[in-house]
Each structure stands twice: as structure tokens, then as C-alpha cells.
Amino acid sequence: xxxxxxxxxxxxxxxxxxxxxxxxxxxxxxxxxxxxxxxxxxxxxxxxxxxxxxxxxxxxxxxxxxxxxxxxxxxxxxxxxxxxxxxxxxxxxxxxxxxxxxxxxxxxxxxxxxxxxxxxxxxxxxxxxxxxxxxxxxxxxxxxxxxxxxxxxxxxxxxxxxxxxxxxxxxxxxxxxxxxxxxxxxxxxxxxxxxxxxxxxxxxxxxxxxxxxxxxxxxxxxxxxxxxxxxxxxxxxxxxxxxxxxxxxxxxxxxxxxxxxxxxxxxxxxxxxxxxxxxxxxxxxxxxxxxx
Amino acid sequence: xxxxxxxxxxxxxxxxxxxxxxxxxxxxxxxxxxxxxxxxxxxxxxxxxxxxxxxxxxxxxxxxxxxxxxxxxxxxxxxxxxxxxxxxxxxxxxxxxxxxxxxxxxxxxxxxxxxxxxxxxxxxxxxxxxxxxxxxxxxxxxxxxxxxxxxxxxxxxxxxxxxxxxxxxxxxxxxxxxxxxxxxxxxxxxxxxxxxxxxxxxxxxxxxxxxxxxx
Numbered sequence: 001x002x003x004x005x006x007x008x009x010x011x012x013x014x015x016x017x018x019x020x021x022x023x024x025x026x027x028x029x030x031x032x033x034x035x036x037x038x039x040x041x042x043x044x045x046x047x048x049x050x051x052x053x054x055x056x057x058x059x060x061x062x063x064x065x066x067x068x069x070x071x072x073x074x075x076x077x078x079x080x081x082x083x084x085x086x087x088x089x090x091x092x093x094x095x096x097x098x099x100x101x102x103x104x105x106x107x108x109x110x111x112x113x114x115x116x117x118x119x120x121x122x123x124x125x126x127x128x129x130x131x132x133x134x135x136x137x138x139x140x141x142x143x144x145x146x147x148x149x150x151x152x153x154x155x156x157x158x159x160x161x162x163x164x165x166x167x168x169x170x171x172x173x174x175x176x177x178x179x180x181x182x183x184x185x186x187x188x189x190x191x192x193x194x195x196x197x198x199x200x201x202x203x204x205x206x207x208x209x210x211x212x213x214x215x216x217x218x219x220x221x222x223x224x225x226x227x228x229x230x231x232x233x234x235x236x237x238x239x240x241x242x243x244x245x246x247x248x249x250x251x252x253x254x255x256x257x258x259x260x261x262x263x264x265x266x267x268x269x270x271x272x273x274x275x276x277x278x279x280x281x282x283x284x285x286x287x288x289x290x291x292x
Numbered sequence: 293x294x295x296x297x298x299x300x301x302x303x304x305x306x307x308x309x310x311x312x313x314x315x316x317x318x319x320x321x322x323x324x325x326x327x328x329x330x331x332x333x334x335x336x337x338x339x340x341x342x343x344x345x346x347x348x349x350x351x352x353x354x355x356x357x358x359x360x361x362x363x364x365x366x367x368x369x370x371x372x373x374x375x376x377x378x379x380x381x382x383x384x385x386x387x388x389x390x391x392x393x394x395x396x397x398x399x400x401x402x403x404x405x406x407x408x409x410x411x412x413x414x415x416x417x418x419x420x421x422x423x424x425x426x427x428x429x430x431x432x433x434x435x436x437x438x439x440x441x442x443x444x445x446x447x448x449x450x451x452x453x454x455x456x457x458x459x460x461x462x463x464x465x466x467x468x469x470x471x472x473x474x475x476x477x478x479x480x481x482x483x484x485x486x487x488x489x490x491x492x493x494x495x496x497x498x499x500x501x502x503x504x505x506x507x
Contacts, residue, residue: 006325007306010347010394011332018385018398027384072383072400072427079363079380089386090362140360143392143496289393289492290332290345 010289013216016144020281026070028281031134032274034063034096035156038131039164041103042124043188044171047181050110052171056164057103060130064096088140092133099126131160144284145214151203152280158199159273162192166242166266173259186254190246197239200276213287220283229275238272241265294353294372295434295449296473296501297460298480298489299346303467306331306344310459310468314348317435317458319418322405324397326432327459346468348459349374349395349432350492350500357387357396365428372473372501373436381428388429392496396431399424434470435459450479473501 019027037059044052068074080093102123109119135153142148169185172178204222207214221230245265249257306329314320314327330345355374357366365380366387388396404411411419424430435457442448442455449455450471460468471478480503483489489503 007329007331009328009330011330014394016389018388023400024385070384072385072398072429073381073425076363076380076382079365080382080384081362082364083362086359087362087386088360089384093362137386141390142356143390286392286394287493288332289347290330290343291334 010286012288013213013285014288015220015282016284016286020278023070026066028278030063030066030070031156032063032277033059033066034092035131035134035160036163036167036270036273037061037063038099038127039160039162040167041099041127041164042161043164043168043185045106045120045124047168047172047185049168049171049175049177049181050107051175052168053103053107053110055167055171056127057100057107060096060099060103064100088133088137092130092137095126095130095133099123099130102126128157131157138281141284143286144217145211146207146217146280146284149203149206151199151206155196155199155203156277158192158196159276162189162196163270163273165189165192166269170263170266173262178259179255182254186246186249189242190250193239193242193246197243200239211287213285217283217285220285221279224283226279226283230279233275234272234279237268238275241268242272293370293475294473294501295351295439296372296471296480296503297434297457298469298483298503298505300467300469300483300487300505301344302506303465304329304344304346304463305465305467306346307464309462309464310346313458313462314432319415319422319424321399321424322403323401324399324424324430326395326397326430345504347393347395347492348502349434350393350498350502351432351434352498352500354497354499356390356392356496356498360386360390362386369436371439373434373439374431375433375436376428376430378425378428378430381425383427383429385429392493392498393500396429398429399426402426 018024037056040059041053041056044056068077071077081090084090084094102119106119106123132153135156138147139150139152165185165188169182172181204218208218220226242265245257245261308329311325311327311329318326320326327348330347332343334341334343351372351374353372355368358368358374362384363380363382365377366374367377368374385398388398404415438457439449439455442452447455453461456470460470469480469483471480473481475481483505484503487505489505490507491500491503
């Protein structure tokens with residue numbers, strides 16, 4: 001934690017702390033697992049993977065627990081859905097609650113009903129809404145240029161879908177349905193990976209040449225206190241390694257790739273995804289109150 | 293009616309009276325500040341200028357914290373004062389993150405001022421008179437209890453001490469003024485007009501109720 005004297009508060013570019021330091025890390029984890037859970041459920045329901053849907057459901061439940069741990073008074077959590085007209089957190093609580101109920105019903109009815117029902121479609125729509133709320137909650141913070149851009153919700157949704165597709169691929173290896181669905185998932189992963197890379201570069205460049213506080217944020221992520229995590233986990237492990245595996249599978253076919261290599265690629269993608277979110281939350285700078 | 297404040301930066305001597313008086317008035321726990329006096333420097337020796345900026349919640353007319361609060365704990369009164377109902381606050385800190393002036397505090401650690409030595413008599417009285425709820429967010433509320441009590445007695449906030457925020461009446465340099473911004477004849481409205489009072493960072497589009505002179 002950065003120690004400042006009380007009279008130095010907000011006299012320089014100041015990073016936000018409440019949503020990343022101490023107990024605040026739990027909201028970062030909550031946003032990550034909820035978006036990952038939504039993406040996993042969507043892809044698993046499309047590719048008819050019950051195990052994947054259960055994992056998506058459990059990830060969302062875990063994210064809800066993380067959010068409750070983050071709040072200072074979880075006993076009043078029931079009030080969090082009272083202002084959907086104005087608050088993105090209210091909307092998110094409603095979407096998550098609806099998703100958990102509908103996903104549970106869909107999973108329970110899976111064995112007796114056709115997998116592709118109206119319930120599945122509605123649940124997937126709610127899952128998508130659940131995935132976007134965190135990005136928009138951060139986007140509505142006008143005073144943090146790193147967050148106040150429409151590219152951020154887009155980046156987080158794409159990475160949520162990418163992670164979900166990766167987890168669905170991993171579960172197909174475990175459940176024996178790899179041969180049937182892996183080539184199809186691999187196409188989605190290829191497209192999502194390219195879109196993610198493009199959006200990430202455009203996002204960082206747009207902030208880099210924007211407001212001063214945003215420039216400080218990007219500088220800290222890429223060349224400052226976040227550079228070790230950024231270059232190691234986000235660029236090398238999170239993007240370059242999966243890109244290499246995808247490039248290899250494009251030429252040789254996904255079935256030619258060793259299962260262990262694929263599993264490692266999935267883990268690297270998830271690590272890179274979480275690290276990027278962590279860096280975006282940790283290096284979110286406010287402009288100073290006093291004249292600079 | 294819209295309560296507002298004017299702070300004359302040429303008069304402020306950064307004595308911290310407002311900070312300490314606020315702490316006393318509301319029995320604020322350790323580490324919690326509703327008022328701050330920010331000190332920054334510009335230039336290089338020997339051409340250095342010191343900039344002093346007393347800050348507190350700006351009670352913005354377009355308060356972003358009111359919009360983002362999911363539980364309705366942060367509310368805005370008709371007189372413009374933005375206040376927090378701690379019993380409704382769940383401590384998500386969304387309001388704290390969204391405030392461009394970072395004027396809110398999160399009460400996370402319940403501890404005494406002299407760690408390990410127990411509560412002082414003042415702290416014990418404070419817990420009865422003005423309890424703070426652990427896990428909730430809190431901030432300056434323009435001493436709304438003093439304003440409301442004063443209005444009930446027929447006093448005028450900004451003129452009568454018992455109806456005016458504690459920080460304003462404690463300032464030895466009379467650098468702070470309090471009054472009704474909607475009253476064009478009030479002292480602060482005249483001051484803002486004549487001395488070209490400025491709001492803090494108007495680019496955030498929050499329309500703060502605190503104006504600074506010579507900013």
C-alpha cells in the first residue's frame with residue numbers, strides 16, 4: 001500500500017485502492033469469476049456440455065461469494081438490487097440472481113428436456129448481461145480515464161468469452177467429447193483471440209494518447225510498477241503462448257496437439273486474463289485535486 | 293434552497309482547525325477524515341510556491357455517488373446535502389471509487405486512538421452520541437444535524453454559529469463562508485459573483501456546492 005501523509009492526499013496522480021487493496025481484491029476476483037462463469041456457460045450450452053454448464057454455474061456462485069466477502073456489511077446485501085434504474089451494481093445483482101436460478105433450472109431439466117430450449121436461450125441472454133455489467137460499472141467512473149472508455153466493457157466481455165471457450169475445451173478433454181467439439185471450439189478461440197489482441201492494443205493506445213491520468217495509468221501498466229506482470233503474464237503467457245498453440249493447431253489440426261499442451265494453454269490464458277484485469281484495477285489513476 | 297460553502301484560499305493558513313474540529317464534532321475514528329487540508333508545492337528551490345487546498349465533500353448537485361449507490365444509502369436532500377444512511381450501506385465502496393474528489397472514507401478497522409490502551413472517555417462518549425458503523429462508507433454532511441437543529445430554533449445557517457457547520461465557525465482566519473447558493477442576496481452568492489469563485493474540477497460535471505476564491 002502506498003503510504004502518503006494526510007496533506008499529500010490526491011496532490012499527485014493517485015491510484016484507486018478500495019477495489020484492489022486489502023479486501024478490495026475480492027471484487028476483482030468477483031468480476032473475473034462471474035464473467036468467466038458466464039462465458040463458460042454460454043459456450044458449454046452451445047456445445048452441449050453439461051459439465052461445462054455446471055462449471056459455469058459454480059464459477060458464478062463463487063463470484064457471488066467473492067462479492068459478498070468484499071462488501072463491508074453483507075447482511076444488507078439484499079438491498080443491492082433496489083436501484084437498477086441508476087446503479088450498475090444493482091443491475092448486476094439482478095442479472096446474477098436471475099442467471100443462478102435459470103441456470104440451475106436448465107441444468108436440472110437437461111436430462112429430461114431437449115438441451116436447446118427457450119430456457120437455454122433466456123439463460124444465455126442473462127449470462128451475457130451478467131458478463132457486461134462489471135465492465136459498465138467500471139466504465140461509469142468518469143474520473144478514472146483508464147476505465148471511462150467503451151472499449152473496457154468490450155475487452156472484458158471478449159476475454160470472458162475467450163476464457164469460457166477455453167474452459168469448455170478443457171472440460172471436453174476431461175469428458176471424452178474432445179474429438180466431437182474441439183475443432184469447432186478452436187475456431188471460436190482463434191477468432192476471439194485475434195479480437196482480444198486487437199481490442200487490447202487499441203484500448204491501451206487510446207488511453208495512452210488521452211487524458212493525463214490515463215497516460216499515467218498506461219505508463220504504469222506497461223513500463224512502471226505493473227511491467228513485470230504485464231509482460232510476463234499478459235503478453236507472454238496470456239497471449240503469445242496461446243497464440244502459438246492456436247497457430248500450430250491451424251496448420252496441424254487441434255487433435256495433433258498434446259492434451260497437456262492444450263491444458264497448459266488454457267491455464268496460461270486464464271492467468272493472463274486475470275492478470276490484465278488486476279492491472280487495470282490496480283493502475284487506475286485519478287487526476288490530482290491540486291493544480292499540477 | 294441549496295446549502296453551499298465558499299473557501300477563500302488567500303485567507304487559509306493551513307492551521308488544520310477545520311480538520312480537528314470536524315474530528316471532534318463527529319467523533320471520527322482513527323484514520324477517517326471528512327475534512328482535509330491538502331498541501332502541494334510547485335517549482336524548484338528557490339522559486340517554490342506552496343498551494344493549500346482545504347477539501348471536503350462538495351455536496352455536488354449532480355452527485356455521481358447518489359446515482360451509483362445500489363442500496364439507496366447515499367441520498368440527496370432537497371437542500372442539496374448529500375448524506376449516507378449507514379444502516380443501508382453495504383460497504384461495496386462503489387460511491388467511493390466513483391467520487392472524482394475522493395472525499396469519502398470507508399470505516400473498516402474498528403480501533404481506538406491509543407492502540408492497546410482502551411477507549412478514552414471522549415471515544416466512549418462518541419460511541420454513544422455519534423456511533424460509526426464498521427463496514428460502511430461515510431463523509432462530510434455539512435453538519436446537517438447542526439443545520440437542522442438550528443433551523444428548528446429559528447437560527448440562520450451561515451450567520452448563527454449553532455446552525456453553521458463546525459469547520460466554518462472554527463476557522464480562525466475566517467476563510468470559510470456558509471449560506472444558501474440559491475439566494476442571490478446571501479453573503480456567499482455575492483462573494484462568488486464578485487470574487488469569481490470557482491468550483492473544483494468542473495470538467496467532472498458534478499456542479500459542486502463548494503466554491504474557491506483565488507484558486
